Amino acid sequence: MRRNEAEFAAFVAARRPHLRRVAYALCGDWHQAEDLVQTALAKLYVAWPRIHKAGAEEAYARQVIVRANIDESRRPWRRERACAEQHDRPVAADISVEDRSELVAALQQLTPMQRRAVVLRHWLDLSVEQTAAELGVSTGTVKAHTSRGLANLHSALNVDASALRRTR
Template identity: 65%
Template sequence: MKASLEEEYVAFVAARQLHLRRVAYAICGDWHRAEDLLQTAFTKLYLAWPRLRREGGEEAYVRTILVRANIDDHRRPWRRERSTSSPPDSAVPGTLAFEDESTLLDALRRLPDMQRRTVLLRHWLGLSVEETAAELGISAGTVKSHTSRALASLRSVLQEEPTP
């Protein structure tokens, strides 16, 4: 890759990394997996950078990779839980970050995967119904129904939570 293109790539990653990390976390619900997803996305972005830089749409490309990499990760056989006779040692609970304690993120984690993805893409990232459908590979009607169900579920959960 030419030096100027590489500098543009590095600048894009530096500018958008924190935001895209939060998107990855919202998609998968685990900071460690979010880092892995983001690393996969940045690697694939690097390979496609010369083409994407000419056409635009770098951030949409990364979001698509994040969603698809998360789906792929769930399909891997080693991700399936297995019963054991003795459970592994658990980590000592530490201080949780503000984002981990957020009531909204807890409510989002309770949603089924596809509902969570549609809400995040539609309302957090501000994509249209058509853009969300294209990113998830589903129809616009399916996006609307998943979003409607998710918002109804979020409303019921958040109304149960006491407000500070």
């Protein structure tokens, strides 16, 4: 039993910041992101022996975060609003703070499903099939929402989509 707890604690210490950033990208609120991660970790703890044996800890936690976010968006009257916004420590990145802030703001303008599809596909680099499985939708739905979401991001960021394709 102690070994499972030690392995779980090590996983949480290593992956919690990443899971929190994933949750923030999905919901756009640091407090709600923390709640989503806490929900995911509580469910992961209960299922730890089975999930750890299969080596699917990260995928399980991500799936709980995505589904908890979906549940939360379906029950807006149950949401709590924080009065002060909490910020993470700055992360070293190749883009400027202004560009990163603009990107996060543009992500929040997408519909929830478009935002989920874009974050899972392009930020977490999941395949269409993996994204469909995590969202519980068909691959065609993932492709449609990803395409629309990227088009909306390009518009919001004033990015020429043809220029983007040439740089890839």
